[in-house]
Amino acid sequence: MAANALSYSLAHISTCSCSKKLSPSIFSSPPLISLTPRRAPLPSSSLDALVVRFPSPLSRRFRHFTASAASDNSVEGEAEVEDAEEESEIPAEGADVVAEEKPPRKPRIKLGDIMGILNKRAIEASEKQRPVPDLRTGDIVEIKLEVPENKRRLSVYKGIIISKQNAGIHTTIRIRRIIAGIGVEIVFPIYSPNIKEIRVVKHRKVRRARLYYLRDKLPRFSTFK
């Protein structure tokens, strides 16, 4: 791919040079530099490499301009490299001096991270109370729920997870089951303290993240004993 671009650019450059009467040395140098397999291109050759790879929209005048700029850049680039080296030495010394005086800085909490941190804390607190197993769409689970209205015993909900919505502490799963002939879908927040137990009974192979197609299918696909 590079070779093709190179050949095209060489042909283009040769036509340019014929019309513009410029010294061939300037035009011959850039393609050779761009052939080097080095990872980090020299600052002088990077612009040339770009020019070589995308030759089509450039006019001859622009090409001439870039060639002259490349020749200037080569001189400037070297000067810049020297300056950079000098500058890097000075701040390194300064950093050592500064580091000795102060203790290491605590990472600053940014405003956008606050909700994520709070959610993580809430999830950790809930996990300590009751660990939540890894749930995925297509798992057939059994959930034991304590309902304040139904004070007698734990209600048991069994069904297939048809969707999981991740929202930090309010991560919910949607369970579908055919109860007494009627399809029922219940959304449970898995980190709720009312849920006393979640147990994965089986797993059904599904190729989707949301199994809403089960609503249209026969009831026997949503029936779980």
Added chain:
Amino acid sequence: MAACFASKWSMAVSRSLLGNLSSNNLGSLGKPQDLTSLGYNGLFFQQQLRTFIQMRTKLKVVDNSGAKWVRCIQALKGRKGARLGDTIIASVQEAQPRGKVKKGEVVYGVVVRAAMPRGRCDGSEVKFDDNAVVLVNKQGEPIGTRVFGPVPHELRKKKHLKILTLAEHIA
């Protein structure tokens, strides 16, 4: 049954509409100001948006009072309509020949199953696949003696304990 077939057909139609719209977004609409309507349509048709039980909603009757299905004529309590656990006034559209109610009678009913999800205080939501009602009298006591299918917990709070005791399964 006819109702659920009709809903499936309409869902298929709406899905195909959505498919057509998404394939050529601006080609068919042209003006950029219609993008908002396209966005709204997408929201509308991706998941069937279930709403309240209002006037002219057909509901299945799930007790043995004799009626087969009723049509809601008024939702008591609720400006937009009735939800799970609310009472409605309905008109019997079809009834079994020898039953406690006859066709054309105006009766009260308690909604025991609704396709619209109802949120519970712990953050969970429950929704059923159909809309169903249990006929009651003015005092709230069920006319029939049996209730078929699952009923939700919400009836306990609404003080429809008789229906809960008759129910086959409490969801």
